[in-house]
Amino acid sequence: KAGVTQTPRYLIKTRGQQVTLSCSPISGHRSVSWYQQTPGQGLQFLFEYFSETQRNKGNFPGRFSGRQFSNSRSEMNVSTLELGDSALYLCASSLAQGPNTGELFFGEGSRLTVL
Amino acid sequence: GNSVTQMEGPVTLSEEAFLTINCTYTATGYPSLFWYVQYPGEGLQLLLKATKADDKGSNKGFEATYRKETTSFHLEKGSVQVSDSAVYFCALKSNNNDMRFGAGTRLTVKP
Numbered sequence: 001k002a003g004v005t006q007t008p009r010y011l012i013k014t015r016g017q018q019v020t021l022s023c024s025p026i027s028g029h030r031s032v033s034w035y036q037q038t039p040g041q042g043l044q045f046l047f048e049y050f051s052e053t054q055r056n057k058g059n060f061p062g063r064f065s066g067r068q069f070s071n072s073r074s075e076m077n078v079s080t081l082e083l084g085d086s087a088l089y090l091c092a093s094s095l096a097q098g099p100n101t102g103e104l105f106f107g108e109g110s111r112l113t114v115l
Numbered sequence: 116g117n118s119v120t121q122m123e124g125p126v127t128l129s130e131e132a133f134l135t136i137n138c139t140y141t142a143t144g145y146p147s148l149f150w151y152v153q154y155p156g157e158g159l160q161l162l163l164k165a166t167k168a169d170d171k172g173s174n175k176g177f178e179a180t181y182r183k184e185t186t187s188f189h190l191e192k193g194s195v196q197v198s199d200s201a202v203y204f205c206a207l208k209s210n211n212n213d214m215r216f217g218a219g220t221r222l223t224v225k226p
Contacts, residue, residue: 004158033214042218043159043204056213090158103149104214106158 002026004107006091012113018079021110025072025093031055032074033104034066037088046089049074078112086114117142121205121217128195128224136190136220138179138205146207148172148181148188153202153219162190162203195224 005024013019025032033056034046045058049068066076072093078085088111092104122137140148147166151159163172168183177192188205205217 031212035216043216045214045216048212048214050212056211092159103161103164104151104159106151106160108156108158 004091004093004105006089006107006110008110009108010111010113012115013081014115015081015083017081018077019081019112020075020077021089021091021112023074023076023091023093023107025074025091026105029093029095029105030072031094032068032072033092033094034074034076035090035092036060037090037109038086043090046076081114083114086112088112117146117207117209117213117215119205119207119215119217121203121220123218123220124202125221125223128222130197130224130226131194132224134190134192134195134199134222136203136205136222138188138190138217140186140188140205140207142186142207142209144210145183146209148179149206149208150177150179150188150190151204151206151216153204155201159204195222197224197226200224 007022031050033048036044048056052068063079068074088109090109092106118141149164150162152162153159163174165172165181171180179188179190200223202219202221204219208214
């Protein structure tokens with residue numbers, strides 16, 4: 001069974017540009033979550049999508065957005081990039097069947113560097 | 116809101132030493148609790164979990180017990196190995212599927 005696939009793995013952008021990251025969940029998983037990981041802030045929750053609907057959202061500015069497609073693949077977009085957006089962006093999928101199951105399967109991440 | 120607090124690292128131990136990484140949480144209701152591990156250059160992977168009070172999660176020699184009275188879920192291992200060097204994250208998932216992670220604790224085990 002293929003794992004969670006994130007693309008691209010590495011990318012470099014300059015301030016003011018925008019970026020789109022992609023995540024393909026494990027087959028059959030309908031929930032996709034996104035996290036930002038930085039040395040200073042640790043792992044911070046961005047948003048979660050389930051059946052193409054945003055179900056939860058973290059405390060990030062509106063420059064961060066996402067969506068989920070009917071095949072459960074998800075994309076996140078960051079507009080008007082800032083230096084502080086440099087981070088490892090992790091995607092995780094889960095079956096999300098019933099409450100309190102919660103096991104997340106993570107991809108290897110997309111490492112974004114903003115210059 | 117829901118939150119997780121875990122001991123700050125880094126933690127450096129010698130091989131075969133005893134490991135404890137403290138984790139406490141704040142949540143309404145009855146969350147599920149997890150420990151995830153991130154090896155160098157990889158994404159996070161589930162290490163163990165507990166879904167109700169007094170449950171003990173265990174895997175690869177690691178254990179953690181869900182203590183509702185102290186709102187804790189401390190990770191322990193009796194004898195660490197060099198291959199256990201990684202970053203460990205405590206996490207909770209609340210009834211409304213809100214998932215929160217601690218800041219992570221970096222463990223280095225020296226031969």
